[in-house]
Amino acid sequence: MEQEVIESEMVLPTHLSFKKIQMYEKYPKGQARGRHWKHLKQIIQAENYQNYPADEPNYVNIESPPSMHPRKQICDITGFEGPYSDPRTHLRYANTEVFKVIRSLPNEYVQRYLALRNAAVVLK
Amino acid sequence: MPFISQTQRQSDYNLIPASCPIVIDNGASYFRIGWAGESEPRIIFRNIVQRPRHKITGETVTIVGDHDPALLKYFDCTRSGPRSAFDNDVVFQFEIMEYILDFAFDRLGADESPINHPILITECACNPVQSRSKMAELLFETYGVPSIAFGVDAAFSYKYNQKLGICDRDGLAICSGFSTSHVIPFINGEPVYEACCRTNVGGYHVTDYLKQLLSLKYPHHMARLTWEKVEDLKMEHCYITLDYASEVRLFQKGGKEAEEKTRCWQLPWTPTPVEEPPSEEEIARKAALREKHGQRLREMAEAKRSSKINELENELKGLEFLIQQLRHVNGNDIPSFLAETGYISKQEIESAIVKVTQSLRKAKGEQDEIEEKQDPSATEKYTLIDIPDNMLTPEQIKEKKRQLFLKTTSEGRQRAKQKRFEEELERERRNKEDEQRRLENPELYMEQLRIKYNDLSEKVEQRKRQKTNGNNHGNENNNVSGGVGRGERLNAAQKERMRLLTTAAFDRGKGEDTFGIKDEDWQLYKKMSKDNDDEDEGPNEDEAELTRVASRLREIDPTFFPKSEASSSGSEPPRFRPLTQEDFQILIGVERFRCPEILFHPNLIGIEQAGLDEMAGVSMQRLKSRAQRLDLEEEVIGITNSVLITGGSCLYPGMSERLEAGIRMMRPCGTPIRILKASDAVLDTWRGAASFASTMHFSRQVFNKMDYYEKGEDWLRQYQLKYTF
Numbered sequence: 049m050e051q052e053v054i055e056s057e058m059v060l061p062t063h064l065s066f067k068k069i070q071m072y073e074k075y076p077k078g079q080a081r082g083r084h085w086k087h088l089k090q091i092i093q094a095e096n097y098q099n100y101p102a103d104e105p106n107y108v109n110i111e112s113p114p115s116m117h118p119r120k121q122i123c124d125i126t127g128f129e130g131p132y133s134d135p136r137t138h139l140r141y142a143n144t145e146v147f148k149v150i151r152s153l154p155n156e157y158v159q160r161y162l163a164l165r166n167a168a169v170v171l172k
Numbered sequence: 173m174p175f176i177s178q179t180q181r182q183s184d185y186n187l188i189p190a191s192c193p194i195v196i197d198n199g200a201s202y203f204r205i206g207w208a209g210e211s212e213p214r215i216i217f218r219n220i221v222q223r224p225r226h227k228i229t230g231e232t233v234t235i236v237g238d239h240d241p242a243l244l245k246y247f248d249c250t251r252s253g254p255r256s257a258f259d260n261d262v263v264f265q266f267e268i269m270e271y272i273l274d275f276a277f278d279r280l281g282a283d284e285s286p287i288n289h290p291i292l293i294t295e296c297a298c299n300p301v302q303s304r305s306k307m308a309e310l311l312f313e314t315y316g317v318p319s320i321a322f323g324v325d326a327a328f329s330y331k332y333n334q335k336l337g338i339c340d341r342d343g344l345a346i347c348s349g350f351s352t353s354h355v356i357p358f359i360n361g362e363p364v365y366e367a368c369c370r371t372n373v374g375g376y377h378v379t380d381y382l383k384q385l386l387s388l389k390y391p392h393h394m395a396r397l398t399w400e401k402v403e404d405l406k407m408e409h410c411y412i413t414l415d416y417a418s419e420v421r422l423f424q425k426g427g428k429e430a431e432e433k434t435r436c437w438q439l440p441w442t443p444t445p446v447e448e449p450p451s452e453e454e455i456a457r458k459a460a461l462r463e464k465h466g467q468r469l470r471e472m473a474e475a476k477r478s479s480k481i482n483e484l485e486n487e488l489k490g491l492e493f494l495i496q497q498l499r500h501v502n503g504n505d506i507p508s509f510l511a512e513t514g515y516i517s518k519q520e521i522e523s524a525i526v527k528v529t530q531s532l533r534k535a536k537g538e539q540d541e542i543e544e545k546q547d548p549s550a551t552e553k554y555t556l557i558d559i560p561d562n563m564l565t566p567e568q569i570k571e572k573k574r575q576l577f578l579k580t581t582s583e584g585r586q587r588a589k590q591k592r593f594e595e596e597l598e599r600e601r602r603n604k605e606d607e608q609r610r611l612e613n614p615e616l617y618m619e620q621l622r623i624k625y626n627d628l629s630e631k632v633e634q635r636k637r638q639k640t641n642g643n644n645h646g647n648e649n650n651n652v653s654g655g656v657g658r659g660e661r662l663n664a665a666q667k668e669r670m671r672l673l674t675t676a677a678f679d680r681g682k683g684e685d686t687f688g689i690k691d692e693d694w695q696l697y698k699k700m701s702k703d704n705d706d707e708d709e710g711p712n713e714d715e716a717e718l719t720r721v722a723s724r725l726r727e728i729d730p731t732f733f734p735k736s737e738a739s740s741s742g743s744e745p746p747r748f749r750p751l752t753q754e755d756f757q758i759l760i761g762v763e764r765f766r767c768p769e770i771l772f773h774p775n776l777i778g779i780e781q782a783g784l785d786e787m788a789g790v791s792m793q794r795l796k797s798r799a800q801r802l803d804l805e806e807e808v809i810g811i812t813n814s815v816l817i818t819g820g821s822c823l824y825p826g827m828s829e830r831l832e833a834g835i836r837m838m839r840p841c842g843t844p845i846r847i848l849k850a851s852d853a854v855l856d857t858w859r860g861a862a863s864f865a866s867t868m869h870f871s872r873q874v875f876n877k878m879d880y881y882e883k884g885e886d887w888l889r890q891y892q893l894k895y896t897f
Contacts, residue, residue, distance in 0.1 A: 049226065050246055057181070058243060060234040060275055066282040068316045071270065085266065088259035091302050103801065105365035107262070107298045112371040112782040112790055120416070120773045127762035128424045129417060142424070157388060164384055166778020 124161045125149060138162060175202060175407075175820070175854065177217045177238055185281030193290040193865040194280070197325065197858040200258045201350035201375065201820065203237075204858045205276045208292070208865035213858045215279045220254040221271045236275035238400075260372060261296040261352045262303050266310055277315065286316025290874050292865040294325040294857060297354055297368055301889040305880075308888070312877045319874035323864070323893045325349070325857040326356050327363045329818040329850055331895050332860030334361065339848050343814030344788055346831065348771060348821035350375045353784060355791040357811060361896040367794035371781040373774045375821040378410070379403050381777055382767040390758055396439060397758075405760065406767065409435045412826040413765045414833060416773075423762050434761040441756035477535060484532040491525045554579050610728065621725055628718040635714070672700050768824050772834070785834025788815065792838075812843055818850035818857070869897040 053059065063070055075081065086094065097106045123130035123142035130140035132147070137158045139150045150158070162168035188207060197204040199219060206213035217237030224247035225232050233247070257268040277287055291311060295304065304322060311317040326347035333339050341361045347354045356368040383402040387394045413419040423430045450458075498518060501509050506518070515521050556564065556572040557579065564572060610617040676696070687693050770776045772783035782790055796808050812835055817827060828847040835845055850856045864870060873893055880888070 049229070053243055053246055056239065056243055058235050058239040060236055060271060061278070064274055064278055065284050066277060066286055066316075067274070067314055068286055069314050071274070074270075074314075075267065085264055086302070088262050088264055091262065091264060091300050094302060095300050103366060103798075105298050105368065107296075107300050110298050110365065110368050110370050112369045112787050114780045115773075115775060115782045115786055117773075117783075117786060119775055122420075122766070122776065126424075127766040128420050160384070160388060164381065164778075165776060 124164070138167065177202075179215055179217050179237060179279055181279050182214050182281040185283070188289070190288045191290075193292050193321075193870065194287070195858065195862045195865050196276070196291065196293040197328075197861060198263070198294050199325065199350060199857070200256065200261050200352075202854075203272055203276060204855070205280055206858065206862060208862050208870075210862055211859060213855070213862075215276055217275070218254075219258070219272060220256050221268045222249060222254050223252050224249040225251070234271050236271055241400075258351065261349065262300060263295075263307060264303060266306050269307070270310060270314065273310070273315065288316070288318060290319045290321070290865075290871070291317050292321045292323060292861055292870065292874075294328065294861060295322050296352065297324050297326065297356060297363075297365055297370065301885055304891075305885060305888055308875075308880050312880060319876040320880075321865075321870065321874045321893060322891065323861060323895075324356070324363065326354050326818065327358075327893075327895055328858075328860030328864060329853075329856040330356070330358055330363075330816055330860075331361070332856045332863060333816055333818070333848070333850050335860075335863065336851055338851060339816045340814035342811050343816060344791065344811055346784060346788060346815060346817045346822070347819040348374055348784065348817075349819045350821075351377075353771065353787070353819070353821065355784075355787040357791050357795050359795075363895070364795060364798070366798050367791050369782075369787050369790050369794065371774055371779070371783070371787055373771055373777070373779055373781070373783075374819075375406075377770055377777055377779075378767045378821065379406050381770060382406050382410070382763055385763050385767070386758060386760070393439060393756075393758060405437065407823070409760055409764050410768050410824055411765055412768045412771075412824045412830045414826065414829055416765065416769055419765060420762060430761065433764070434759055435764065437758040437760065438753070439756040439758065441751075441753055443753075444750055481532065481535050484528055484535060488525065488528045488532065491521060491528065494521060495525070606724070614728075618725075618728065621721060621728075625718070625721045625725055628714055628721060631714050632718055669700055672696060676700075768821075771821060772830065783834075785831055785838070788812075788831070788835050789838040809840075809843060812839060812845045814846060814848060816848045816850055818853045820854050822850070822853050864895065867897065869894075 049059070062072060092108060095106070097108050100106065102109065121130050121140055122128065123146055124139045125146050126142055128142035128146075130142050132142075133140050134147065134150055137150055137153070139158060139161055141147050141150055153161075159168045193208040195206055195208050195213075197213070201219060203215075203217055203219040204213035205215045220237065222235045223232055224235065224244070227246055227248050235244075235247070255265070255268055257263050257265045257272060259265075263269055293307065293311075295307070299322070307322075308320055311320055326345045329347065330339065330343070330345040334341065341358070343358050345354070345356045345358060345363075347356070351372070351374045353371050353374055354368060356363045356365070358364065379399065379402055382405065383397055383399065386402065386405075387397050390397075423433075494513060494515075495518070498506065498509070498521070510516060515524070554575045556568060556575055559572070561569055561572070606617075766776075770779075772785060774781050774783055792808055792811065795811070798804075799808065815831070815835065817831065828849060832845055832847045835847075836843075839845065852859070875883075875891070
């Protein structure tokens, strides 16, 4: 290791005396252990919230409901108010100039713009 | 800047009594750890872990938090980016959490013995019990912690500001963090989780949105737009507008105001050295050089020509000498004499002489005047033509045939010449007419010409298309008709030929063979032949006309561009343009307020949930229905008199005004609304937790390892900190 790296102590030591179980004991090297954690979705599923009374707050039921306000439609490219939608690319646009731009965009960019508002075509 | 890491190792760990709790604010973006009762956390770092490979030794190392990026050059980070222990605002990856805690305790100065201090650690509202129990397990089993307490970050912040006298016992805490935003109502100083609400939008989404928008706007500078840089841009320039629509209209109009509001980030840029045009001397020198080369080539050609002339002259002399000698030789001796020279007869020698003289003339650059010379003598030459055959000897008949042949060819030549001349005249005449029409009405003329050009080019294009049948390999197919592979399209002519060939092949053996009886049958072979493909010999009429019109247009219309050239130049890469300072500027205009707008309209990034202002309304609605259900006489209306905004994403300028406007729209007229800013939106949570942990009240609310294992999961789910005492 380089001197300046050692001096900055940026690398976490493998043995820490205050720990009861060291990292290398818990996760021995060279041993396949697969995935040993659950994603949030799986955690929520395992919690079985449906078995508890509805008025008891939990991680799922404190989520906000869908918005009641009228949907804001903005131009995907410029951020201006976007009253129009291109039937070919499904991008929203503000005026004819932006329309020209979106028609000249390569598909990759169209998809990236759509992905910004989670409207891109996702092939699974 | 509210976000500054500090990771100096603390030296006073062993001086702190064991009863003093360690306070941890485990936020999704930053991790803060310190001692209860103190006013500032000791250690602050980004809550991320990287596990790159050391470039020289090749070992995988663990790097926690953010470090000097210059030092990362010793590591290969390509295969592992920074990772977080959080999914949304819930800790789910406890291996990463362990690295983070290792680093935090190490920097706090812990050594030798296990961590012998109670721990207060923050979590999100209504943390799933699985995450909570894993965290407790990790702290008990791995670090030997005596006791733990969990608290909600927003609640600590609210309580701290209540202690400072900023907000009331009853109120709303609007806490917008890194990955989520919460609204938590407080009644009698206690958070009411039944009425709280969460939207999964936070600072992460704002930064990501800004990063994506900028990298789509400036694809060339994508590499410069790192997460850290965009985060800085966001904190420095983003603001929240009172009314998005009117603000954006300002930019759409593009007045002076919009210009003032646009921020510009100038990337490092050095002008490329301008290439000096070559000096006069240089040009002269080059011209001289070229001239010299040309001279040498000309000399070489001249030498070659003269040597050839010499050679031919010598040959001619030799032949003439031979002829002269031949005159002196007797008739009988001629064959034996000629045998030595290689010629068979006198005629052959003479024809050789003629040939050599002709090529000599050519070499000397003289005009081939034979034809012209022949012309006057033509009538004399064809003396035998008019005499009937029966009056001539066989030799004369032969001679007559020759003369006839010569005459027809020379006449044909004459006719062609005449025709050419007439065509020339015709063209001249047409040009004159054109010119006249042009002078009469230049615009109309030009318009007509253009229309004609377009029509013609269309026609020619269509023909070409038909010929190749939309196939780019048309040329290949024409040349190698046998090489038409399967699936390759044939053009019309090739198709026709194929049809003929197949019918011819299948006709065989079908009854009587009548082929050849009619004369037309033989035409079949002509149709079948390959040459039939290019049915138009040379450029056809349309093409000729097209070139004529194009050249005419080129003469009189400076804006005219032939289509083929235009299309070919279109496919070329754009011309090289020297890059200017403007090309290295990143302008942030609408993005400044478009990105934080997602906190109020999450649907802009496809999250179908209520925004911050609406969340406050939802929370109050839930509070009301809870009061009805529990038959409580709680004052819901007055709650808006103390709305505290806290969390890193509440630091945007204009936040309180926008929230006030949004909440005012939902509340009855005359409702008191006070939006209060937290004293320090980022650190208040830790401070609140630290002051809470320093009270006597805290020690009654912790649980130890025994409780954890005996009381079970259900108890842990119910576990809730009481914030008031």
